[in-house]
Amino acid sequence: MSLRSGLSPPGLLFAVLGLGAMALPFATLSANRIVAGQGLALWQVAGPWATAAALAAMALALGLGLRGGWPWARLLGSLLGLGALLGLLGHAAPRLLAEAGEFARVSPAAGAWCLLLVFMMLMADALSVLRPGPWLRLGLLAGALALLAALFASGLLADLSVFQEYRARIEGFQRAAARHVALALGSLLAAGLIGFPLGILCQRRASLRAVAIPVLSFLQTIPSLAMFGIMIPLLSWVAASVPGARELGIAGIGFAPAFLALLLYSLLPVVANTVAGLDAAPRAAVEAARGMGMTPAQRLRSVELPLALPVILAGLRIVLVQNIGLAVIAGLIGGGGFGTFVFQGLNQTATDLILLGALPTVALALVAAILMDIMVDLTRHSPGEAR
């Protein structure tokens, strides 16, 4: 094992990949936001001193990753590498733009993306060896988000084309973000309100479970585009025939069909994990509660549900991450969210617009997953304090 000392095999892999990535085109300079640009190598984007400094820092970062025994040094190395990478991009963009036309755009090319990926993998590898506890993870996440916010606020990356795309539609972006979160969290909430009672009932009655779980798994199987599409005639019919439905904002396209589709996808993880969590509650604990004279309702509230909480939360994690991803499809049926940018971008072949929709979605899903994992761990460590 090389975990304690010596060469780290993943570190060696990262070093090879990183050096390879440095040979790929680093940035793309294009005449406007639609046309294909011209790739520039790492040593063509900035002056000799800046390039040398960035190269040295990235080489040092990859070197720090080589040692197996020092996970903290490797974590530091990954941050150094990311800093050098973003610094070089931020330094190069205004220089390249100054020499190009008015509508020119500078964007990261394959080499920069691959280097980003390599340093992220180095960070992931260091973290997976460090195995930080839930509170430390929360601290690291907060630190990473603060660094990211500071980076955006500093304007270092403001000349990259994704940020130009963002500045051109700040209001639309904020609306899309709010709508995306509303879709994902709203459907999660609704799934909880329906799913918990249904899960508890399913755990009590085998006959209900035998019907509900297969039906919900089949619902999950239906491709998202088909599900969102089928909701349109269904809800147009409801809006047209149920009095008052239209006033509530129910319509064939827009928020309502997207919300309903997400809700249907969310039910299986909530119900199945509620059942599994309650099933896994130790018999002895349930028996003891019965011996103390607790009513079934008291047993459920103060013994079974607290014991099942980590598994139920794990179900909610699946739902939240899944919904953040699926909410992108809402962009196709006028439901708003980041999907609007993704599909507009695909229509116009505008890469930056695609990125403007896809990158925040990925980031949102990642942050949601990390937060929910922390919550699952916390409830697992101290079930007594869990609420």
Added chain:
Amino acid sequence: MPVSYGTLLRAGLALLLLALVLWPQGFAPVFAPFAPEGGPVIYTRASLLSLSLGHLGLVAVATLASTVVAVLLAILVTRPAGAAFRPLSRTLTNVGQTFPPVAVLALAVPVLGFGTGPTLVALFLYGLLPIFENAMTALSTLPPRTMEAARGIGLNRWQQLWQVELPLAAPVMLAGIRLSAVIGLGTATIGSTVAARTLGEVIIAGLLTSNTAFVLQGGLIVGLFAVLIYDALVQLERRLTPGRPRPA
């Protein structure tokens, strides 16, 4: 008996699917109320059969490629020589699965351009994760006594892998393949927004021209394919798991 109900339902759904694909005109009266006034009811810009074959072919090729690569990687990581990569690979599969499939598809376009290519690559990459995760879990949690017995009867490493480990891990691996195939079917549908020839084309055409008949027609066909394929793979898993409850 529930078994015979299940078989009947399966046969009925399969027949309905075949009819929808091979004889779409026959459903004109059913879909007519959903079409716009005077608009086309049945999608005729491409044959539904060729779109179905394209869709299924795309998913089959991607899932097959993901299976081969993911199982190979899982075997490497569960050997002593690959142990150093295990924590990393676990983290990467966890993180990778938080990436929305649509986002992976959309991000493949700037790199690879439009068409079937980026869809295939996105399906392949995303399909790796569930298969790798399940294969790694299955191969690293084999009953130690069985492995000892395999060594005891003098099997070499290669024979152990081929005759004991892989067969024992097969049902759990198959569950991963099923997950990947189902996600692939869904992602391939969205692939038509990047110009891949799949059944999503019918739904997208319906959405663009506000023709709900197209949306329903495409949605029904894709949905039925997904449900039937999922069900077939579940049945296969049950066959491969003698005397054990089906792993979740």
